[in-house]
Amino acid sequence: MSSDRIRIRLRHIVQNGDRIAIYIAPHDAASFRADAMTRDAVERCLERIAEAIVQIGAEAVAALNLTVPFNDVRSLGNRLRHEYARLDPNIIFDTARSDIPPLRDAAQRALEA
Numbered sequence: 001m002s003s004d005r006i007r008i009r010l011r012h013i014v015q016n017g018d019r020i021a022i023y024i025a026p027h028d029a030a031s032f033r034a035d036a037m038t039r040d041a042v043e044r045c046l047e048r049i050a051e052a053i054v055q056i057g058a059e060a061v062a063a064l065n066l067t068v069p070f071n072d073v074r075s076l077g078n079r080l081r082h083e084y085a086r087l088d089p090n091i092i093f094d095t096a097r098s099d100i101p102p103l104r105d106a107a108q109r110a111l112e113a
Contacts, residue, residue: 006060009052010107016045016052017104020096033089042096043080043087049100050077064110068103 023041024032032038050073053061058070076095079087 006056006064007111009056010064010111012052013049013107014104014111016048017100017107020045020100021104024093024096027093029090029093032093039089039092043084043092046092046095046100047077047080049103050074050080064106066103066106066110068106 020042023038023045027035027038032042053066053068053070053073054077056064056066061068061070
């Protein structure tokens with residue numbers, strides 16, 4: 001993948017990470033579970049982030065120091081697309097709150113390098 005395409009994917013990670021932060025800011029786990037529209041928006045952003053990471057590729061992800069478990073991210077993307085009815089909103093919320101901000105920041109640092 002060309003460096004321009006990698007940069008585009010990194011921007012997608014940053015943009016969707018920023019959206020997730022805005023969407024979940026007013027929520028705790030209980031209010032997130034109760035808000036279907038926010039859950040849908042966050043799940044879609046997570047799906048985009050997962051796809052961006054897969055498109056970047058495992059080797060480039062490692063070279064960029066994105067420190068993400070590549071196979072877990074790919075698995076999350078597959079679950080978001082194919083097993084959406086079985087998703088646990090608590091796990092989605094925890095992922096959005098705990099895992100996405102450091103990934104977003106790492107993608108931003110990679111863009112600035």
